[in-house]
Amino acid sequence: MSSGMRQEVDRCAKAVELARDGKTVAVICSGDPGIYAMAGLVFEVLSRQQSAVSGQPDVEIIPGIPALSACAARLGAPLMHDFAAVSLSDLLTPWGLIEKRLEAAASADFVIVIYNPKSKGRQDHIKKARDIILNHRSPDTPVGIVKGATRENETVAITDLQNMLDNEIDMQSTVIIGNSNTFTWEGRMVTPRGYSKKYKI
DSSP states (O other): OOOOTTOHHHHHHHHHHHHHTTOOOOOOOSSOTTSSSSHHHHHHHHHHHTTTSSSOOOOOOOOOOOHHHHHHHHHEETTSSOEEEEEOOOSSSOHHHHHHHHHHHHHTTOEEEEESOOBTTBSSHHHHHHHHHHTTSOTTOEEEEEESTTSTTOEEEEEETTTGGGSOOOTTEEEEEOOTTOEEETTEEEOOOSHHHHSOO
């Protein structure tokens, strides 16, 4: 059963129904099922039905490669220190709360991974996010933009916070914004872990 965006509930409900009928069912999604994906929704559907239905099907979560890991590998090593992932989609989360999360992550100097940065209906969210982060980061902070990571249409760009909006960004893109120590070297993004402060490199 294939479905597009905004039909996830129907797909998970059907999977649970088939599992309760004794079928072996797989719910497949891109990336990792536990990161902005379907695993949580399957558990939500099961938990809502718990009082009405006796016995629960066994659920096994098989980890995948999340976009942030695939994109980081393409960019170099931007996630070597603490980071925060924030989705700019306000379909399920109010935009005001997303802004608070961006502000908190930026002020705490996290590397910031942005999921769902831009869609046809959300053209300005990525600019607003960039402006919030600019209040806490230098304009020359390295930024990596990966579209379609590990797929045939993959594109990789390294730019900076000031100029990141000059690049193509859409729903297939993941944006990684460095922290105050992130640097670029030989076309790669690197966030130091702090070894040089303790050891001779």
